Amino acid sequence: MNERSLKFSIMITTVALAAMLAGVWLAHIYREHDSRVVLLPDQVITLFPDPKPLTAFALTDHKNRVFDLASLKGKWSFLFFGFTHCPDICPTTLAVLASARDSIAKNTVGAEDIQFIFISVDPNRDTASKLGQYVDYFGTGFLGVTGDNEQIANLAGQVGAAYQVAITPGMENYPVYHTVAVFLLDPRARYHAVFTPPHDAKAISKRFKVVRELEAGNAT
Amino acid sequence: MRWRHPVFVCLILALTLVPAASEEAGVSVRDARVRETPPGMTMMAGYMELRNNTSRPRVLAAASSSGFESVMVHRTVVKDGMAGMVHASQIELAPNASLIFAPGGYHLMLMNPKRTLRAGDPVVINLEFRGGLVLPVTFEVRK
Numbered sequence: 001m002n003e004r005s006l007k008f009s010i011m012i013t014t015v016a017l018a019a020m021l022a023g024v025w026l027a028h029i030y031r032e033h034d035s036r037v038v039l040l041p042d043q044v045i046t047l048f049p050d051p052k053p054l055t056a057f058a059l060t061d062h063k064n065r066v067f068d069l070a071s072l073k074g075k076w077s078f079l080f081f082g083f084t085h086c087p088d089i090c091p092t093t094l095a096v097l098a099s100a101r102d103s104i105a106k107n108t109v110g111a112e113d114i115q116f117i118f119i120s121v122d123p124n125r126d127t128a129s130k131l132g133q134y135v136d137y138f139g140t141g142f143l144g145v146t147g148d149n150e151q152i153a154n155l156a157g158q159v160g161a162a163y164q165v166a167i168t169p170g171m172e173n174y175p176v177y178h179t180v181a182v183f184l185l186d187p188r189a190r191y192h193a194v195f196t197p198p199h200d201a202k203a204i205s206k207r208f209k210v211v212r213e214l215e216a217g218n219a220t
Numbered sequence: 221m222r223w224r225h226p227v228f229v230c231l232i233l234a235l236t237l238v239p240a241a242s243e244e245a246g247v248s249v250r251d252a253r254v255r256e257t258p259p260g261m262t263m264m265a266g267y268m269e270l271r272n273n274t275s276r277p278r279v280l281a282a283a284s285s286s287g288f289e290s291v292m293v294h295r296t297v298v299k300d301g302m303a304g305m306v307h308a309s310q311i312e313l314a315p316n317a318s319l320i321f322a323p324g325g326y327h328l329m330l331m332n333p334k335r336t337l338r339a340g341d342p343v344v345i346n347l348e349f350r351g352g353l354v355l356p357v358t359f360e361v362r363k
Binding site: 084085086087088089091092130133134135136137138162163164173175176177178179180181197198 | 258261298
């Protein structure tokens with residue numbers, strides 16, 4: 001191949017690649033702006049075609065009230081597992097969720113029927129009052145929930161939330177590992193969908209709007 | 221669950237940019253901020269854009285501050301679907317490159333603030349580089 005034809009084929013390849021990238025980009029823009037957005041496959045949310053009803057669990061919220069299956073009924077619940085000694089991922093995620101709440105609240109349907117549940121997997125350090133201080137900071141709609149290890153594991157297991165608390169004797173700041181996914185439970189207390197990181201408030205509120213519309217359509 | 225590309229931790233090669241005013245130090249910092257936490261919390265995180273304006277690698281070895289009981293350079297990593305933090309004892313800054321400290325990636329873990337820090341408050345954190353350079357940087361507490 002002489003130099004000229006090589007140059008030509010490089011040019012053609014570049015143009016073809018650029019066209020492909022533009023196509024992918026346009027498809028993405030289209031999806032973001034189309035209200036009839038197709039939710040599967042999606043990088044923000046995984047929606048389950050046959051949501052699994054949760055079974056009984058018993059936890060306590062930051063006001064020392066019982067938090068169980070009945071607390072989930074009638075509301076969409078966004079679940080996030082974490083701990084208050086977490087300086088990076090937890091406040092970042094909760095701030096995104098608070099922003100998503102504000103965005104959802106601007107919607108015609110409002111945010112009356114949604115709640116955000118921060119489940120501490122570190123009950124050893126996270127008392128009800130500490131959780132209260134923590135969730136109050138993020139505003140209305142946030143609940144801090146924890147309980148005994150067995151019951152945390154019960155709820156976490158039902159949505160497949162992985163976590164590990166590495167309590168080390170004599171170590172004040174022991175490490176805690178936890179999933180960064182946000183789990184969506186529907187008003188019938190079923191595990192409806194999961195949001196996968198990196199989380200973005202606008203993307204979450206857009207997807208949630210569609211999920212709620214789809215569910216309203218199914219109910220009628 | 222699959223963690224996609226760790227986009228928050230990005231090394232940006234910016235060979236075209238001209239080294240800024242702090243040429244003598246060789247390292248400059250932009251957008252230094254500490255996230256405000258809910259009241260009563262003992263763990264805070266600091267973020268920034270760290271830039272090496274020299275043609276030699278620089279190594280961030282530690283950080284300290286009189287505003288906190290202790291400061292550590294940490295990185296959030298996701299493994300087996302779980303996020304955790306690892307201590308980053310030595311971070312090499314490539315020549316003429318920036319390293320972004322941002323949520324979900326590198327951050328300064330600030331433990332037990334000596335006083336309550338609210339949005340708008342300044343707090344000085346010293347960045348200690350291998351070879352003896354200590355760079356005092358004023359971080360702003362932000363919501």
